[in-house]
Amino acid sequence: MATASEFAWSKDFTIGLIGMGDMGRMYARRLANAGWRVMACDREEKFEELAKEFADNTNIQILRNGHLVSRASNYIIYSVEAAAIGRVVEQFGPSTRLGAIVGGQTSCKDPEIKAFESYLPSDVDIVSCHSLHGPNVDPRGQPLVLIKHRASDESFQKVESVLSCLNSTHVYLTAKEHDRITADTQAVTHAAFLSMGKAWHANRQFPWEEGSRYIGGIENVKINLMLRIYAQKWHVYAGLAILNPEAHKQIGQFARSSTELFYLMLEGRSDELRERVYKAKEKVFGAEGSPKWAERPLLKEELLDRFSLNKPSGEKGGGRGLPNNHLSLLAMVDCWSALGIVPYDHMICSTPLFRLWLGVAEHLFRTPGLLDECLRVGIEDKSFRRDDLQFAIAAAGWAECVSLRQFDTWRERFAVTQKFFEPRFKGAVEVGQAMIKAVLESEKE
Numbered sequence: 492m493a494t495a496s497e498f499a500w501s502k503d504f505t506i507g508l509i510g511m512g513d514m515g516r517m518y519a520r521r522l523a524n525a526g527w528r529v530m531a532c533d534r535e536e537k538f539e540e541l542a543k544e545f546a547d548n549t550n551i552q553i554l555r556n557g558h559l560v561s562r563a564s565n566y567i568i569y570s571v572e573a574a575a576i577g578r579v580v581e582q583f584g585p586s587t588r589l590g591a592i593v594g595g596q597t598s599c600k601d602p603e604i605k606a607f608e609s610y611l612p613s614d615v616d617i618v619s620c621h622s623l624h625g626p627n628v629d630p631r632g633q634p635l636v637l638i639k640h641r642a643s644d645e646s647f648q649k650v651e652s653v654l655s656c657l658n659s660t661h662v663y664l665t666a667k668e669h670d671r672i673t674a675d676t677q678a679v680t681h682a683a684f685l686s687m688g689k690a691w692h693a694n695r696q697f698p699w700e701e702g703s704r705y706i707g708g709i710e711n712v713k714i715n716l717m718l719r720i721y722a723q724k725w726h727v728y729a730g731l732a733i734l735n736p737e738a739h740k741q742i743g744q745f746a747r748s749s750t751e752l753f754y755l756m757l758e759g760r761s762d763e764l765r766e767r768v769y770k771a772k773e774k775v776f777g778a779e780g781s782p783k784w785a786e787r788p789l790l791k792e793e794l795l796d797r798f799s800l801n802k803p804s805g806e807k808g809g810g811r812g813l814p815n816n817h818l819s820l821l822a823m824v825d826c827w828s829a830l831g832i833v834p835y836d837h838m839i840c841s842t843p844l845f846r847l848w849l850g851v852a853e854h855l856f857r858t859p860g861l862l863d864e865c866l867r868v869g870i871e872d873k874s875f876r877r878d879d880l881q882f883a884i885a886a887a888g889w890a891e892c893v894s895l896r897q898f899d900t901w902r903e904r905f906a907v908t909q910k911f912f913e914p915r916f917k918g919a920v921e922v923g924q925a926m927i928k929a930v931l932e933s934e935k936e
């Protein structure tokens with residue numbers, strides 16, 4: 492790990508953090524541990540509490556507001572809600588120290604870059620970043636996007652040197668490329684899990700408590716990741732869907748794919764369903780004999796079997812549950828196909844969640860017999876009709892909300908379902924965390 496002392500210019504180099512929420516705190520701690528001097532703030536009313544929390548960390552100094560951070564720092568990172576970035580940069584941007592470097596850690600770069608261009612003095616360099624993982628994931632080896640938007644080579648190298656202590660894999664993109672890729676990887680993936688949660692909520696079920704209905708590795712991924720998302724702050728997911736101009740098309744297509752495949756199942760149009768799904772398979776995963784997937788599957792189902800919520804931790808998932816038609820996964824692959832997205836092309840810039848979701852999709856499409864069984868169930872078996880109906884309704888609801896840029900409605904939709912699952916978060920979130928950790932470990936093998 493590169494530390495501050497390894498860089499000759501670093502003696503007087505101070506890093507500023509505006510926004511000390513989950514990501515800001517994670518950055519502050521890791522930068523300080525590497526020896527950097529960090530000056531940080533959150534909203535003024537949180538000053539005392541934050542100062543107390545970081546009192547024993549001599550490398551971190553908490554200041555009252557972003558003006559004080561901006562004027563004292565050489566490299567300032569805004570780590571606030573994506574929807575607030577314009578307002579916050581408008582407020583503190585003019586106080587930026589002469590010749591400083593400024594960047595942001597928001598999940599969507601279009602509003603962030605617009606804010607910087609509008610409100611930062613012209614002598615300030617702009618280098619943005621985005622860690623493609625949550626605050627509780629070990630950043631080592633995870634993608635870290637770096638955007639050299641308006642900066643000298645020297646400023647860019649300084650940012651790279653500072654952030655090298657995260658030991659992430661640096662990915663160099665423009666802001667536009669970043670938003671296009673994360674629309675494909677993050678926004679549409681979240682739409683699937685948000686819709687699952689809504690569907691289970693609408694039918695008032697905790698799926699892992701439903702006897703044999705949701706058992707096995709694929710179901711564990713659905714359930715654990717759905718819970719993981721609903722246990723987080725709403726603004727992260729709303730921001731990267733609503734504010735990313737590239738994401739609306741993807742989320743809209745996902746809703747259309749869900750509805751259209753559901754109609755084919757409902758109306759028993761077996762041949763059309765099969766033809767459509769196999770065509771999507773070929774576009775996304777390659778033709779028979781020349782697949783796009785690697786020789787080694789992205790995921791081992793046996794590994795996922797271990798992380799069931801309805802079994803004591805560590806016990807094996809317990810055989811197979813009711814065969815499921817996996818509408819959410821069929822719709823995901825249909826959506827990728829309709830938009831010409833080859834998900835493997837985005838691995839370099841993927842989140843753990845996306846890799847898991849692609850991993851289960853790949854598993855379904857490459858395991859002999861599984862896809863055909865899924866299509867048969869979709870036509871013949873009515874066990875999942877109610878859930879599928881609610882899933883399609885939910886996907887359409889999220890898509891409409893995003894396309895109309897309805898932040899308040901988005902928050903309300905999220906909050907009621909979060910409340911439904913909240914009594915089960917304790918314990919469940921840990922199982923999900925352990926599952927992600929195991930998958931990340933297995934990626935290294």
Ligand SMILES: NC(=O)C1=CN([C@@H]2O[C@H](COP(=O)(O)OP(=O)(O)OC[C@H]3O[C@@H](n4cnc5c(N)ncnc54)[C@H](OP(=O)(O)O)[C@@H]3O)[C@@H](O)[C@H]2O)C=CC1
Nearest residue numbers: 510512513514515533534570571572573596597598624625
């Ligand atoms: N969570 C995640 O997994 C990831 C998030 N991101 C992105 O990082 C950014 C931060 O996310 P995260 O840390 O999770 O969110 P948090 O809500 O935990 O943190 C944002 C913090 O910024 C504070 N804030 C708002 N306005 C101001 C202001 N004027 N001055 C100082 N502080 C302010 C917020 O206060 P208040 O709550 O009072 O508004 C809050 O404490 C977001 O843009 C998100 O999209 C990126 C990668 C991963």
Ligand SMILES: O=C(O)C(=O)Cc1ccc(O)cc1
Nearest residue numbers: 598622623624625842843844
């Ligand atoms: O739960 C996960 O892994 C995520 O998807 C977390 C996440 C949220 C927002 C980001 O901008 C990056 C990563």
